[in-house]
Amino acid sequence: MGDAVCAELEDLVHFSVPELPLRGYGVMEEVRRQGRLCDVTLKVGDHKFSAHRIVLVASIPYFHAMFTTDMMESKQDEIVMQGMDPSALEALINFAYNGHVAIDQQNVQSLLVGASFLQLQNVKDACCSFLQERLHPKNCLGVRQFAETMMCTTLYDSANCFLHQHFVDVSLTEEFLSLRQDDVMELVGCDELNIKAEEQVFEAVLSWVRHDDERSAVLPDLLSRVRLPLCRPHFLSDRVQQEALVRCCHKCRDLVDEAKDFHLMPERRRLPAFKTRQRSCTSITGLIYAVGGLNSSGDSLNVVEVFDLMANVWERCQPMRTARSRVGVAVVNGLLYAIGGFDGQSRLSTVEVYNPETDSWTRVSSMNSQRSAMGTVVVDGHIYVCGGYDGKSSLNSVECYSPETDRWAVVTEMSASRSAAGVTVFEGRIFVSGGHDGLQIFNTVEYYNHHTDRWHAATPMINKRCRHGAAPLGSFMYVAGGYDGSGFLSGAEVYSSAAGQWSHLVAMSTRRSRVSLVATSGRLYAVGGYDGQSNLNSVEMFDVENNGWSFMAPMVWHEGGVGVGCVPLNPL
Template identity: 75%
Template sequence: MISLRCHVLGCLQYHSSGQRLKLWKGQIGLLYFRSSVSVCILLCPQIGDHKFSAHRIVLAASIPYFHAMFTNDMMECKQDEIVMQGMDPSALEALINFAYNGHLAIDQQNVQSLLMGASFLQLQSIKDACCTFLRERLHPKNCLGVRQFAETMMCAVLYDAANSFVHQHFVEVSMSEEFLALPLEDVLELVSRDELNVKSEEQVFEAALAWFLSDRVQQDDLVRCCHKCRDLVDEAKDYHLMPERRPHLPAFRTRPRCCTSIAGLIYAVGGLNSAGDSLNVVEVFDPIANRWEKCHPMTTARSRVGVAVVNGLLYAIGGYDGQLRLSTVEVYNPETDTWTRVGSMNSKRSAMGTVVLDGQIYVCGGYDGNSSLNSVETYSPETDKWTVVTPMSSNRSAAGVTVFEGRIYVSGGHDGLQIFNSVEHYNHHTATWHPAAGMLNKRCRHGAASLGSKMFVCGGYDGSGFLSIAEMYSSVADQWSLIVPMHTRRSRVSLVASCGRLYAVGGYDGQSNLSSVEMYDPETDRWTFMAPMACHEGGVGVGCIPLLTI
C-alpha cells in the first residue's frame, strides 16, 4: 500500500441524497428473489477474522458489484457466507453502512482504503469523492505519492491534477523526500517536462543535483566516466561563456520551458467604450470562477495600449489617450491595488506589440501619430531604463507579437499602405531579426499568443473584412495551419494564455466594439464563450499574472 500524507487535515462528509430512494426502487425490482429477506455474511480474512452481516437486497440495490453477483446466478448468490479478498475490513464496513444510510466520512486515515474499496465494488460516486478529497489536499510533500496512487487506481482526473501540481510546484516538490526517493527513470521523465514552472534552468539543475547527491547512484560512474555527461557540461559552458554560439545549439536545450497549466488572472487594461472613447478602466478575469471584477483605474486613459507582466506586476505602456500617442508607462501592483509611474519610452507609440523575455519588456513597432514604426525598445525593471535595440525589417503597426521558443515573433500588421502576412523573429542573444514562414492570411489588429509547442493568431482585419479565422504555427515544420475559427469576427482582439487555454478578449466586429470573450481549448479544437467584460467594450490590452505570484 502506498503511503499518502495529507498535509491539509480535515474530513469530507459525503452524503448521497438519492441513496435511500435508489434503495427502495431497487427493493421493488428485486422482490422476486426468494432470498430477498436473507442475510449474507461478508468475510475479510486478511487481517484477523472480520465478519459483516448485510441484507442481500440492500447490497444488490446499492452496490453494483453485489448487484452483478446476486442477479447473474453466480455461485455466491446461494452462499450464506462470502469471502471478500483484497478488501480492507474497515473500508468494507464503512461502505456497507453507506449502502444503508447514504453517509460516509472520508478522512486522511481512510481515504486510500475507501478509494480502493469503492473501485473494487464499482462505487464510482465514492471513488470520485475520494479523488476530490485527495485533490483538494495536494501538497509538495505528498503530490508524487498521490500521482502514483492515482495511476495505480486508474483515476485519470486525480492523476492529471497531481501531475499538474507537480509541474506547477516543481521547486518545492524537488525538496521533498518523495522526490529524492524517485527512481532514475521517473526523475529523467520529470526534469524533461516542458511544463515545469521554474524561473531559471538552474532550479532544475539544483533539483537534479540534490537527487544525484542522495547516495542513490554511483556518482563517479555517472559523471566522471560518462562521455555524454562531460559533453553536456562542455556545451553548457559554451552557452554561458560564448553567447555568439547560442543560435547554433540545439533549440530544445536552450528554449525556455512553458508551464501551460499555470492558472493566471487576466487583466483587461484601458481600451474603448461604446462611443469609441479611450478608457482608464481596468478589470480582472478569473478563468476558474469565470468572473470579472473591477480594479483601481490607471492614472491615464489608454486605448491600443501595450501590456506586460514582470514579477507579478502589470505594466501599461504607451497607447492613445483620445488626443495624443503616449510614451508614458505606469505599473500596477495587485497586492496593493495601486498604480505607479515609471520611466517613459524613447518614442511615443500606440498599437505596438509588447512582450516579456528574460525579465525584460520589449515593445515592437506601433504608430506614433504620423507613421508606422519599425523601432524596438527594451525596458529593464531593475534600472527603470528604456534602450533602443535592433529595428524590425519592416514598419509594422497593429502586428501580433508573442514570445515563442525563446524568440520574439512578430506577425502581420500594416505599414499604412499594405497589410502583411509576413512573420519575423528576434534573437535577443545576437540582436538579429530573421524571417519565418508567412501566415496563411494577411492580417493586422489580430491577437497572438503561444501555448506549449505552438503559436497561435486569431481574428484581425485583412483590408476587406473583419476576421474570425485562426491559425497555428509549428516551428518544427515551419508552417502554419488553420484551426477552428472563433464564433465572432474580432479586430483589435487581444489573445492571452491561462490554464492551458487561450482567451480572445474583446475586439470590434465591423459594427460595434465587443465585450465578449471566447476561450479556445487546444485539446478539443473548440471555442467557448466565457463571461463578458463588465466595464469594457473592445480595444483592451491584456496581461496574465500567474496566481502563484500574487
Template identity: 45%
Template sequence: MAPKDIMTNSHAKSILNTMNSLRKSQTLCDVTLRVNLKDFPAHRIVLAACSDYFCAMFTNELSEKGKPYVDIQGLTSSTMEILLDFVYTETVHVTVENVQELLPAACLLQLKGVKQACCDFLESQLDPSNCLGIRDFAETHNCLDLMQAAEVYSQKHFPEVVQHEEFMLLHQEEVEKLIHCDEIQINSEEPVFEAVINWVKHNKNEREKSLPQLLQYVRMPLLTPRYITDVIDAEPLIRCSLQCRDLVDEAKKFHLRPELRSQMQGPRTRVRLGANEVLLVIGGFGSQQSPIDIVEKYDPKTQEWSFLPVSVIVAFAMKW
C-alpha cells in the same frame, strides 16, 4: 383525475436506518463476517446489494455461499467496521490516518462509494510534498481520476515538488517522465536543470551515470547565455561528462548562431506548454485599411484571446 406516481425522499433512508438498527441488535442477521478473530453480524442481501464482491460470493456456487461465517482476509477489523457502517448508513469517515488502509479495502470489497470518497479526500490533501506518492498510490489501486489530478498538480507545482523527499526518491524512469513533460509550469528551464542535478547528487555514486540520459530532457537552449556559462559550465558533474558537454555545446550554438536555429528545432528547443509565455499580436490594418491601435494577447494555457491596453504597445516598443 389521472393516477399519479409519487416519489418520497425518505423511504430509502428509513430502510437503511432500520436495517442498521437490526444489524446492531443482531436481529435477522444471516451471516457473520470474521476479520482478525472479530465477528461482524450482517445481512447477506444488504451486503450483496452494496458490493459486487459480496454479490458474487452469495449468489454464485462459491464455498462461502451457505456458510454462517465468512473469513475476510487483507484488512483490519477497524477498517471492516468503517466499511460496514458505510454499507448500512451510506456514510464513511475518511481521515489522514485511515485512508491508506481504507482505499485498498474498498477496492477489495468493491465498495465504489468508499473508493470515491477516499479519492476525493486524497485529492483535497494534495500538496508539493505528497503529490508524487499519491499519484503512485492511485495508480496501484486503479484510481484514474485521482492519478490524473495528482499528475496535473505535480506539473503545476513542479518547482516546489522537486524540493521534497518524494522527488529525490524517484526512480530514473519516473524522473524522466516528469521532466520530459510539456505541461510543466515553470518560468524558465532553470528549475528543471537544478532538479536533475539535485536528484543525481542525492545518491551520486549510483546516479551519476544517469546524468547524460536525464540532461537530454532539459531544454538547455531555452536557458539564458549567462546561466549556461555561469552555472552549467561551472557544475563539476557536467565538466566530467563528454556527453553532457555536447548538450551544453548545443545550447551555446543555439545562442551564438541564430541563423542555424531553424535547423536545430526539436524537443530541446520547444517551449513547454506550461511556461508563462503569451503571444502578442500588435499593429496591422483593419477592414478599411486603417491602422489598428490595439494589442491582442493569446494565452496557450487557457487557449483564449484578450485585448490589452494601448500602453502595452508603447512599453513593447521601448523595450525593443
C-alpha cells in the same frame, strides 16, 4: 345512493410510510450491534465481523454477486476477506447499514482500496475527492502513484496537473528525490512544467542525481532532456559548466557546448525542436484583464475590467490614473503593467502597474520614447516593448524594462519600423509579425534573441496584416484578425516551428482589427477589435481540440481597442 357507496368502496387507496426503509435499516443496525440474527461472519486475519446477508446484498455490489449466485461463499457461515484492512472493512460494513463513513488522512487509502474491492463506487469517489482537495507539493507524487495503482483516472489527472503546476516546490521534497529514474526522465521531458526559467529544471535534476551516488551514470540522459539552450549564457558558463558532475562527463560537456553554440552561432542551429521550445503550463487558469481602449465614441478610456473564464463573467476593477488606448500590457510576477498608449491628445511614455491583491495602481519609471500601438512581451522577468508610433512616425526601436531596478534600457532595434505589429514570445524568442511603417503593411516576421541582442528574419506570414493579435499556445504560434490595407480580417494563421511554415486556421466569426489575442487554460481568446463599422466588445474563444471559435461573454465597459494581459490565479 347504494351504487355510489359501492363505487367509493371500490376506489384504490395508497398508504405509505416513506421513512420506514430508513428506520428499518436503523433497527437492523441495532440488532447487529446486539449480535442477534446475524447469519454471516467476515474474517480478516484475527478480526471477525458479524453481519446480515440481506443487508450486505442490498448495499454492497460485491456481496450481492457473492450471495445471489452459486458461488461457494454463498453457503458459508464464515468468509475470509483477503487483502483488506480490518478497520476499513468494519467501516464499510457499517456504511452498508447507515450510509455513513468518516474519511480522514489516516484511513483514506485503506478505505479507497476496500471500496474498490467491494465495488462501492460512491465511497471510492468520495475518497478520491478527499485526496484531490488535499493535494500538496509534499504528497502529489505519492497520490499520483496510488491513483495509478487503483485506476482512479480523475484523481491521477488532478495529481499530475498539480505536479506540473507546482513542479519547483515538488522538486524540493523527499518524494521527488525518491522517484524512479523513468519517472524523473518523463517529468523532465514534459512541456507542461510551470517554471520561471529552465535553470530550475537543471537544479531539480542535479538534486535528484546527488541524492544517490549511483545516479551519476544517468545524468547525461537526464541532462539531454533539460532544455539547456533556453538557459541564460552566464548560467551555462558559471553554473552548469562548472558543476563537478558535468565536468567529469564527456557527454554532459557536449550538451553544454551544444547549448552555448545555440547562443553564439544561431546560423548553425540543428537542434531538435523540443530543446528550444519554451515550457508552458496550459492547465493554469488565468484572469484576463482588458485595459484602457475606446468607448463607442472613440474616446480613450482609463477603465479596466477582468474576465473570469470559469464563471464567464466580466467585472470592473480600479481604473488607471491615465486614459490609454492602443496601450501595451504585460504581466510580471502577478502584477499587470499598462505601458504607453494614446490618451486622446498625445502618445504616452508613462507606465503604471496594477496589483490585483490590493486593487490599486502605482506609477513606475517611464519609457525612453513615447509610443502607442507597440508590441509588449515578457522574457525572463523583463518587459520588452517593440516598435509602435510616437505621433510622427512608426518606430523600429526596442526597449527593455527591469522591474527589479525600475529602469528602461534601449536594446538592438528591429530591421524595419513596425507599428501595430503582432508581438509574442515563442520558444524563448520575441517574434514580431506584420505591422506597418506608415507606407506599407508587412507580412514579414523577425525574431529577437535576448541572449545575443540580435534580430533574425523568420518565415513570412501568408497574408500581410497589421493591428492583429498574436499569441503562442503549446508548440504553435497564432495570429488572428487585423487589417491588410483593403479589408478588415477575420482570418487567422498558425505557425509550426517543426514544419517552419505558416498555415491557415479556421477564421473567427467576426472581422477584427485592433484585436487582442491571449492564451490561457489551453485556449485562445480574441478580445474586442473593430469590424470596419464599429468598435467591438465581443470576445471569441478558439478551442484547439474542436478546431473552432465560439463566443464568450462580451466586455461590459469597453468598446474595443483594449490592451489585454493574463494574470495566473497561482502565479510563480
